[in-house]
Amino acid sequence: MGLLTGLALVVVGAMVGCGSDKDDGAANGDGAGGNTILDPNDGGEGAGPTKKRECNPQPGCNDLQVEFESVVPTVMILVDRSSSMFDTPFGNSPNRWQPLKEALIGENGVLRELHGAVRFGFATYTHQQVNGAAACPLMDVIDIATATDSFDSIVNLYDEVSVDPATTGSNPLTYKGETPTGAAIRAVLPVLEADQAPGPKFLLLVTDGEPDTCAEPDPQCGQDEAIAAVQEAFAKNIRTFVIGVGEIGRDHLQDLANAGAGQPVQRRTPQADCDPPTLGSYEPSGGDARYYRPENPADLRDDIGRIVGGVRSCEFKLSEEVDLEKADKGTVLLDCEGLPYDDANGWRMTSPTDLELVGDACTTIKTTIRPDLYITFPCESYVVVR
Template sequence: MATSSRACHLSLLAALACGCGRTDPQWWADIYASEDDTGEQGETLGTETSAESSDTASSESESSESESSESESESSDTASSDTASSESESSESESDTGGCLDPQPFSIAPTPASVVLLVDQGAHMDQDFDGLSRWEAITEAVFEPDSGVAWTWESALRLGLSTYTSFNGDNGGTCPVLAEQPPDLDNAAAMEALWLTQVAEDENPTGDAIAALAAALGGSGRRHLVLLSARDPDTCATPNPQSGADAAVLAAQAAFAQGIALRVVDLGDGDLDAGFAQSLANAGLGLEPDGPIDAPLWAPADTAALRDELDALLGSLHSCEFELSHSLVDGGEQLCTFTLDDQPLVLADPNGWTVSDSAHVELLGAACSALDQGAVPAMSCACEAY
């Protein structure tokens, strides 16, 4: 195409030359030289244009590839960032709840029960019991070094001791006369030291002694008095005759209303009226004194039986208070369930459960009594409860 165009151009020049009278050789040589320069320039320009076009296309291609690569990189980075963010949020979410799953079981540990052995110190405690005096039988059953119940249970229960008597009731001055070692863990040695300073004395104002101990026995959860007696009671107001049965029952009922249960151990061998002993035992556990349901009543026949029955009795006692594995937030108990033998209890019910503080809960009324029968407690809470 370039050769044909050049020939046409030369033909046109030749015609012009003839018309103008220019036919000398030099003129034609100049024309040819001019044509060669123009062609070379055209070819050069064409080549440069083609090269530039190629370079431009190549550059655009590289730019497109670069942009595509950057886009893919950004997309990958964004996806990676989103994934990392999602994982981070998930991690933070798990961290916020401690990996908690609803409902979360709580580990609940019973707190040691407070138990006071309340021992009748009347003169009748010197009478025979299985070849020993009643007082001596108690000494062996409670404080014998190898098997005495005080040593057996001192690390598991907050044990205490109180003896009671009077010297002609109010007429003799202070009534009741108490010798006390307050309940505590690992308390057997202190209890024994007190016991060895005491002997059987005079009267036995049982109701007055129960009332005095109930007023002094503080603390949370269910607390316990274990009464060891051998004669019908008198009172501070009337030391003789022994007409204090009703007063003793009323005192036991009042103590139970304060969260203090009373158990009765009869060492009287007939000197303690059986009907009164059962009424007192019933009242001590919140039952009707003369109702159709009888509370447990212990009446051992000898020293070995006294030790064994005291051992079983102490082993059955509960504080009805539990320490929680996690402290509850304010109102957190509303997100919790407490069960006995898989049956849910009602919160803040007189026979259900309640919160003592952020780290303790307490069973009440019938729920507490059910622990004595071997009911199994359990608790679970939503994560937000603690």
């Protein structure tokens, strides 16, 4: 599956000269014909956009450039660091931790490819009985950051915590890493809530076992608490996606997925030794939100890419107002192919400053590696303030 590693935000058509009767269609700058797609990611830190390639759309007035930007989503990745992640095989790997690490930050990892196109936070969670309930959950968190070094910070933390908690003390039973999923979700929600950046917020939970609680690490009776925490996140406009690696039950994955999507969660008979659920909200039957349960490392990476790539927005904010009655005169190119206006697989204006790609065009934005997008309007389409 192709992953979107960064959208080439392209400089669009212009305003200077729009008050003039003369428009000879010449390109700005060096006088070359056509319009050049510009990539603000080229040229190093602090550099302006640099030329990427020629698409030669019909020229607009090009003296003052009007920019656009995409709506950037924020994703907090929450990783289970229980001991079973380190001591249980997964596919052809001796454990579950390393394939997940490679899928996220390896050479072809999703975070490496999408860093800059998605704002990432990162956290791991576990609990050790030796520390007592008051110290639960044991969290390591990289805050959601806009700095260019946030990826490096995530890599450094991932390396630091890549140790089975059971090996950190003399008694593997009391030092064993547990799975307090509900408590961990509640711990990261304030981080997401405090972030003031525009755009939607998401939580991606990756876990390999049934959850327990801080008060009772064994048996695994934390399902109700975890579901309630995910429902709390949704009530705060934070959607949760869930990936299960290992033996985590499909019923619980379905319940978490439903809670994360705001769908009904089925009331189930608690497993032996567990009390009836009292924290979450339940219905006689549940929804059908998608959950992910990959069987091998390759599928794990694809599922993460599918989730994170899928939250990319197809909405773009223009820096100048467009007259909606003349919006059809605009030109939108995706990878140098013209998109139809007001078409199910093209583009539309949802306000004078908001442009949206829909259908196949939106799918391309979400699934293509570095798609090039060019937006321009002729002078007559702009709302000119005098």
